[in-house]
Amino acid sequence: METVVSMEVNEEAKVEDGIAKETGSEPVSLKHISDPDPDPEPDPVVYKLVRVDGEGRLVPATDEEVLVVEDLLEDEKPEHCAAECEQPIECIKTEGCSLQKNHVQSSEGISSVQLDAAVDLGKKIIQPEEIPCQMASASAGNSISQPMSAVGCPGSEGGLVENWSSRTDLATTGKPDFSKLKGEICLDNLTVKELQETFRATFGRETFVKDKRWLKRRISMGLTNSCDFSTTAFMIKDNEVLKKDKKENRKKSAVYKDLVVGVASETAGSPTNGLNRLADSNPNFDDRKTESLLLEHDSVREDPSLEQRTAKRVRKPTKRYIEEMSEEESRGSSGRLVSVVKSFEHSQSCSKACTMPVQNVRLAGRPMVTRQDSLGGSGVQVPYVSRVRKGRPRENFMPFMIAAASENDNHHLERKEVELEKYVELKRMDSFEDNSDDNMGSVPASSGGMRRKHHRPWSLTEVVKLVEGVARYGAGRWSEIKRLAFASYSYRTSVDLKDKWRNLLRASFSQLPAEKGMHNARKHASIPIPAPILLRVRELAEMQAQVPANFSSSKFTGQSGGSDRSVHETRSGYL
């Protein structure tokens, strides 16, 4: 049984044996991850991705595994969000808890998925909101001196950490009955009383809190926070937690079932860390499939309710989806987009896995849209439209190669990031004031887009510009208009302008008279173009002799007066 677990390794923990931090014995990779902050303050939490081999030993995960897991991770997020850390699929994290204490930090446990957290290796304590919060509450509950009713979220890590230490102590001395923990996943089914018991088992002390949710959270967090691979002595197998003699198992560490996510590909090979010992003892790297199978299996049989949850679980947006999102994001003009963005936000704030989504977007989003590589239809489940345009050989777009592809155009990486930053803002940008989409279309489709261009509804401003452009430069000089009036709208090609104009023309000549009959046609298809604009379009068309015979036919006799006036104005204004 192999599982991938993410270990949250506290730097301090690594040196628990007395090795001073300064010894430089810490793996570079880790350092890189966890040391962006000179702050002596404890708690550089680092997540490492490891795999549990059949014997319960941990081995560093390979890059491939990391990738795999990342995927899973992605999949979990939404659920995580919805289920509020109570997923069927558990994520076990370990971490060195106490820094000042060199003695055994033996608290371990299972945690509900904190996938997100795992993602953010770059930061010390990442997701500001929930995790810290939970941690805080968990720790608060652990320190004897603290009133456990304190569920508040102390925004500071300091107190938090301290609490951890004490908690750790407790855990060590309290000898919690972990057998009770096996069903962490089933917490939901437990009664308050049971939860309280579990709580006691977990933290070694009583609780009088009756809030189920609180308890559950507490418990899961407590378990989560207390994992320590390097010192753990538990094994969890087939839904059971087996306790082993700590002393004899110093090296063995725990086996956690189910999947856990983490993202430190550097894990493999980093020396001087508890993990390595494990790795050494068991360099087994095969059987990757088993992992997922197991995973599924476990999650399914864990608990019926879990199953349901699984079913309910909202599908996480695929990479492709995200990709599309990112594209849309930059244009910020569709209602759908907005909603999506919001959901994104939601997931972020909810799971605090901000980095993950962002990363994904960053990578996946690489493919920029140009006229040539456009997105299929309305972005519906189209796996990917391979539309190789003439004269522009494109690499095939492999959904699963996004990352790789994105690396090719580093040039645009920054831009993308910028866009990402705009991401949040855009969500609330007015949908029809799409000035934000400027300069962004002409990205070399090196990313292998080849998808159909997204339908980008013409905004009012665009239409106006177009009309003005036509008025100024004359219909037909699309390239000119494009260049001069649409310089900022790189995604509108001269052809687009032409097409749009054609449509405007059509509209301008058919709308007024047909207003009634057109009803059923479909007025809502796109933003209704204000009559004044249509009027002007018509004027322009007339004065430029563009009015197709069939259009100019009958109607607009009554409009001529106004038309004329407008025309004159127009002329005087632009000519």
Add this chain to the structure above:
DNA sequence: TTTAGGG
């Protein structure tokens, strides 16, 4: 490459 038109 840009236009014009059909699809």
Add this chain to the structure above:
DNA sequence: CCCTAAA
């Protein structure tokens, strides 16, 4: 929007 024939 896409595709192409023409220019």
